[in-house]
Amino acid sequence: MASKKLKHIKKYIPLYIMMIPGLLYLLINNYLPMAGLVIAFKDVDYRKGIFGSDWIGFKNFEYLFSTEDAWVITRNTMGYNIAFIIINTCLSVFVAILLSEMVAKGAKRFYQSAILLPFLLSMVIIGYLGNAMMNTELGFLNKSILPLMGMDPVSWYMEPKLWVFILPIVYAWKEVGYLSIIYYSAVLGIDTEYYEAASLEGATKLQQIYYITVPLIKPVIYTMVLLSIGKIFRSDFGLFYHVPLNSGTLYSTTNVIDTYVYRGLMQLGDIGMSSAAGAYQAIVGFIFVLISNLVVKKTSPDNALF
Amino acid sequence: MLGKSKNVLRVLSLLIAALLMFSACGQTTTPSASGSEPGSAAGSSEPAGEPDELVIGFWAQSGVPTDYQMVIDKVNEILIRDCNCKIVDSVALNIGNYRDQLTLMLSGNEHLDAFVAHYANFATYVAKGQVIELDDLVAQYGQDIVAAVGQENLDAGKVGGVQYGLTTVRDLATTRGFVFLANVLDQVGVDYSGYDWNKKASYDEIHDMLVKIKDGTDLVPMVPSSAGQKLYDTLADFDPLGDANGVIMNYGQGTEVVNLFAQPEYMEFCKRMRSWYQEGLVLQDAVTNQDGYADALKGGRGASYTTNLKPGFDLKTSAQMAQPCKSIPVVDVYTATTIVQTAQWCIARNSVAPEAAMKFLNKMYYDEEVANLLAWGIEGQHYQVIDEENRIIDYPAGVTAENIGYNLNLGWVFGNQFLDYIWNGDSPDLWVQTDSFNKNAMRSKAFGYSYDATPVKTEVAAVTNVNNEYRTALEFGAVDPETAIPEFLAKLEAAGIQKIVDEKQRQLDEFLASK
Numbered sequence: 001m002a003s004k005k006l007k008h009i010k011k012y013i014p015l016y017i018m019m020i021p022g023l024l025y026l027l028i029n030n031y032l033p034m035a036g037l038v039i040a041f042k043d044v045d046y047r048k049g050i051f052g053s054d055w056i057g058f059k060n061f062e063y064l065f066s067t068e069d070a071w072v073i074t075r076n077t078m079g080y081n082i083a084f085i086i087i088n089t090c091l092s093v094f095v096a097i098l099l100s101e102m103v104a105k106g107a108k109r110f111y112q113s114a115i116l117l118p119f120l121l122s123m124v125i126i127g128y129l130g131n132a133m134m135n136t137e138l139g140f141l142n143k144s145i146l147p148l149m150g151m152d153p154v155s156w157y158m159e160p161k162l163w164v165f166i167l168p169i170v171y172a173w174k175e176v177g178y179l180s181i182i183y184y185s186a187v188l189g190i191d192t193e194y195y196e197a198a199s200l201e202g203a204t205k206l207q208q209i210y211y212i213t214v215p216l217i218k219p220v221i222y223t224m225v226l227l228s229i230g231k232i233f234r235s236d237f238g239l240f241y242h243v244p245l246n247s248g249t250l251y252s253t254t255n256v257i258d259t260y261v262y263r264g265l266m267q268l269g270d271i272g273m274s275s276a277a278g279a280y281q282a283i284v285g286f287i288f289v290l291i292s293n294l295v296v297k298k299t300s301p302d303n304a305l306f
Numbered sequence: 307m308l309g310k311s312k313n314v315l316r317v318l319s320l321l322i323a324a325l326l327m328f329s330a331c332g333q334t335t336t337p338s339a340s341g342s343e344p345g346s347a348a349g350s351s352e353p354a355g356e357p358d359e360l361v362i363g364f365w366a367q368s369g370v371p372t373d374y375q376m377v378i379d380k381v382n383e384i385l386i387r388d389c390n391c392k393i394v395d396s397v398a399l400n401i402g403n404y405r406d407q408l409t410l411m412l413s414g415n416e417h418l419d420a421f422v423a424h425y426a427n428f429a430t431y432v433a434k435g436q437v438i439e440l441d442d443l444v445a446q447y448g449q450d451i452v453a454a455v456g457q458e459n460l461d462a463g464k465v466g467g468v469q470y471g472l473t474t475v476r477d478l479a480t481t482r483g484f485v486f487l488a489n490v491l492d493q494v495g496v497d498y499s500g501y502d503w504n505k506k507a508s509y510d511e512i513h514d515m516l517v518k519i520k521d522g523t524d525l526v527p528m529v530p531s532s533a534g535q536k537l538y539d540t541l542a543d544f545d546p547l548g549d550a551n552g553v554i555m556n557y558g559q560g561t562e563v564v565n566l567f568a569q570p571e572y573m574e575f576c577k578r579m580r581s582w583y584q585e586g587l588v589l590q591d592a593v594t595n596q597d598g599y600a601d602a603l604k605g606g607r608g609a610s611y612t613t614n615l616k617p618g619f620d621l622k623t624s625a626q627m628a629q630p631c632k633s634i635p636v637v638d639v640y641t642a643t644t645i646v647q648t649a650q651w652c653i654a655r656n657s658v659a660p661e662a663a664m665k666f667l668n669k670m671y672y673d674e675e676v677a678n679l680l681a682w683g684i685e686g687q688h689y690q691v692i693d694e695e696n697r698i699i700d701y702p703a704g705v706t707a708e709n710i711g712y713n714l715n716l717g718w719v720f721g722n723q724f725l726d727y728i729w730n731g732d733s734p735d736l737w738v739q740t741d742s743f744n745k746n747a748m749r750s751k752a753f754g755y756s757y758d759a760t761p762v763k764t765e766v767a768a769v770t771n772v773n774n775e776y777r778t779a780l781e782f783g784a785v786d787p788e789t790a791i792p793e794f795l796a797k798l799e800a801a802g803i804q805k806i807v808d809e810k811q812r813q814l815d816e817f818l819a820s821k
Contacts, residue, residue, distance in 0.1 A: 045435050063764040067801045069771060128596075136591050157594040158784065245594040246534060248775040249785065255771070263774050264767030270430075271413055273767060 040275040060276035063264065069255070077256040080240075081232045083168050084175075085225060092176045093221065096183035097209055112184075115177035123238020126174060130166075130243050157245060160253040167254065170243055171236070182224065186217040222296060222303040230289040233281040234258065257281060357386045358662035363397035363411075363421030364719050365404040370396070373683065373711030381679050389669055391662035397421070398714075411656070412436040418654040419663040422719055423471055425647035426549065432465045433760040437652040440469045443664040448472070450672035454722045461754040462646035467820065471650030472667065476718035477616035477740050479747030480645050482541050483635035484512055484528070485623060486610045487603060491515065491632060494522035501634040503617055503743060509578060509636060516587040519609045527587045529608030530782065531599040534774070537781035538566075538575055540612040545642040545750040547814070548757035551769050552807040557640040558750025561818060563811040565803055568795055576780045576787035583783025592782035603627055617739040621732050625707070639743060642750035649719050670721035678727055680720035683712030692730060700730035755817040762809045765802035772797045 009016070040060055042053040064070060095115065102108045118126070133140045134156035142153040156162060194212050203211070235256040244254045261277040289305075297304040374396075382392040397418070399407055405427060411418050412431065423431055431437045444451060452460060454475050463471030481503050491498050496515045501507055516527040531540065539550060544566065545558025553566045566572055582588050589595060589608065602608035604627055615633045623631040653663045669676050682689045682699065688710060689699040701710065717726040724737045733739065759766050776794040779785045 048435075059764070063767040066764055067768045067772075068797070069768065069801075131594070131596075135594075157591075158779075245596065246774075247594045247779075248534075248777070249593060249779050251771075251775040255775075260771055264771050266770075270763055270767075273763065 036275065037279055039272055040279040042272055044270075044272045056272075060270075060272045061280060063273060064257075064261075064277060064280060069260065072252060073255050073257050073260045076253065077233060077235050077258075080167060080256065081228070081235065084171055085228045085232075087168055087172050088175050088179055089221065089225060091172055092179035093183050093214070093217070095176060095180035096187050096217075097213055099180065099184050100187040100213075101205070112181065116181060117177065118174045119178040121174070123236070123242045126170065127238070127242035127245060130170065131245060134166075157247045158249050160250050163244060163250055163253045167239065167243070171239055174239075179224070183217060183220060186220040187213055190216045218300075219303050222300075223305065226289065226292055226296065226305055229292045230285050232288050233284045237262070355390060358391040358659035359394040360391055360419045360659065360663055360666055361395040361397070361417050362393055362666075363404070363408060363418055364716065365401045365422065365424075366398040366714055366716065367400050368713070369400065370398045371710075371712045371714060373688065374398075374714075377679055377683050377688075377712055380684055381676055384673070384676055384679075385666060385669065388673075389662065389665040391659065391666055393666070412654060415656055417656060417658060419657040419659060420651055420653055420667055422474075423647075423650050423652045425644050425650075428463075428471055428647055428650060428652070429465065429548065429756045429758040430760065431652065432470045432756070433758045436655050437470050438655055438657065438660060440472065440653060440664070443653070443660060444469060444472070447661060447664040448668045448671075450668050454671045454724075459646055462643045462756070463650050464754065465756045465758065471647065471652050473646050474649045474651070474719060475671070475722040475724055476649070478646050478744045479639050479641035480614045480616065481506070481635040481639045482543075482612070482614050482637045483507070483633060484610050484612055485599075485615075485619075485631055485633045486515070487627070488624075488630035488632040490519055490523060490525065490609045494518040498632050498634060501632075503615060503619075503635060503639060504746070506635040506637060512634065512636060513582065513587070515634075516582065516610070517585070520585070520587055523609065525609040526589045526602075526607055528582070528610050528612075529589045529597075529599060529602040530592050530595050531611040531613055533596045533598075534778050536773070536777045537579065537612060538572070538777070540614065541575075541636060543637040543640075544571075545752055546644050547642075547752060547755070547810055548644055549759070549766070551766065551773070551803060552810040554750065554752055557638065557748050558642050558752055559748070561751050561814065563807050563814060565795075565798070565807050567791070567798060567803075573787060573791055576783070576791060579781060579783035580785075580787055581783070588782055590784075593779050593784050600627065617743050618732050618736045625731070638748060639746060640748040640750065641744070641753065643753055643755055646753075647756070651721075667721065672722065672725075674725045677717070677721055677723075677725040681714075681717035681723070681726045682729075683710075688712040689727065689729075691727065693734075696734040697727050698730050698734060699727040752814055752817070754821070755814055757810060757813065759806075762802070762806045765805045768801035769798060769803050769806060772801050 036050075039050060041055055041057060042050065043056045043059070044050060045053045048054075099108060099112060102111070121129075131139070134142075136142060136153065136155050136157070139156070141156070146153055154162070156166075190213065194216075195208055198208050198212060235258050237258045240254050240256045240259045241262070244250045247254075257277065257280075261274060265274050293305050378393050378396070385391050385393070395417075397404070397407060397411070401424065405424055408418075408421065408423075408427070410416075413436075423437070440448070451472055455473055459473055459478055460469065462473055463469055483506065486498070488498070494515075496518055498515075519525060519527040530537070536550075539546070542550075543557055544550075545554040547553055547563065550566055552563045554560050554563060555566075555569060555571065579588065583590070583592075589602075597605075597607075599608070599611035599613075603611070615635050619633050620631055623633070651667055653660050657663055670680065671677075678685075685691065686702060688702070688705070690702040692698055692700045701707075707713070717723045724741070726737075728734060728736050772794070775797070776785075776790060780787055780790055780794065
């Protein structure tokens, strides 16, 4: 038994060696800092050092839950992330299939690059692009598009309701290109014989997509969705801070946990309270991954992560 | 299975061992740093010893100029000769990044000795023990600082009777108001000659000027001075007691701390701005504006903005904007702890040579050569004296504002500004004027009290968010105060503003009793 195991290990020694840098990185970057979680429960005093500071229980967490904003930021964080997961997954699978069905090589490359481009832009730049569109006095929408349709100008940055739609649109525009390339490569991995057999049997294009493509890339979809669910309590800071140009009037629909913490603590610079927010997000995110993995395991065991 | 769990155990114990090693390192550095203090003190008393190495920090709006190191080398020559220390590194960033960077450096164990603290952070540094007590160091090495600043103003740097910060000598009071492009005022026929730092205008007079600008030009009469500006702060006639969550109204001439936003003055201010906004006197995108005043005014979009004023302001700003500017105050000259604390030198807990840091500070407060080097650069290279008697300087031949190698313009940060030469164009009696500005200022009853937000930081975090949500929009008139202020107040109440006000009142009462 033992010798068999040893042989097994020997066989994979090169692979184990290749694992070392990655493991070291994980250890140093992701595991060692976990000791810093204690900061969330400490009243940090630099004279005493981090580990010598007084324990204060959950006091650092209080500000996250102390006001009615707690509900707003939790709702916004969860709501937008759920919307992003659904919209972006559907759209990018759709785009991936369209790409794979494209015959002209040149056009395919062009579209691939064109939809990927927004992903490479910084959110700060996207914020300004948004401003170029939505600026009250000089924006493209108010100056050119709306008058063309005979509509009155809109104060885009003063109307919280509109942002429920603006944010998902901006995020889809930015992210779909990247996601669709992942799904596209999964589609490319499907053996063409399935399609040949299907078309011999007289299946239409739509039937082929529905019965072959989608089921076969399902594992990838599951993995990607599970990964995003793990981040459901985190939000893209740039999207929620730079794109609405930090407009206070929009907070009811644009404030999320990350921006709330950033705005609240910029003045105080309190690392205890910031760590508390980080710990809260990490723990809730972890729980979400466990739950959703459990659900997947129950419904389709092969696609569960662990 | 058993083997597997054994492996897990092994990994775990390895992890713990690694952690212990790290934490042990963290602990040993502290005693060794403090242990070196007596050693360095002994070293500095012998001139032959290696000079102590100092890292200093200050904010620099435009970053470090090209000849900065050259100037520091000159300063170091004097410091090595007289104080046996030298500046080896400087943290010089624009104010926003500077405050973040300092928070990081002070939170970690990075080498930092003397640095300029912003008032918004000062009390927090003290509460967290990130800066050291200065009384003994000042008594031993810093008597020239006391002579230059004066005990009364030094008191602004005390917390609980202990000195933590040393204010620089500069304008230690403020007035606030509007800054106009003078050409625009001329063009629309406004007579502004009568206004001065001791002659303010009423809001109605300002309103008439803005209307004339709107009718006579295609400029936006008034623009924000920065992104997300809280307008009322730059036109404040109250003592903000740190962060304006809980203030003393009427220039701090009382001892009652109140919620500013629940005061009739606030409603009146917002209503006035609302009507200005609706008349088109204020930038319609004020809430989302990302430009600073300089971009807006130089770029030909705006005609005025609001800010804090002081003697010599107009000439300075005119130079910056490359066209004549005229400031018109709307509040009286007054001073409060927060105003004096705008620039205070502190010594970090991380300092490896606090004595040397204090000697450097002392030198900067009384040595004309050091002060002028830091303020203006090297004589003959960055400036030349054109009037020895009045101490006036100007650009040397061939040097202009565009190609000068040293232009920090931070005389007010580097110790004692009254030692500095006066730039040609500024009034020759600028420092005399500034001195009388300081001496004539109305002094808040709470002067000397530093607000420590630590006991109410949960509430401060929540209230700050509510402030950001409403203040900019309300104060630039983008929303209707009649409906928005009650909403704002309800949210502030829920966020716990009363607790902050009560805590400030408690701290203030304690301070007043101890006086």
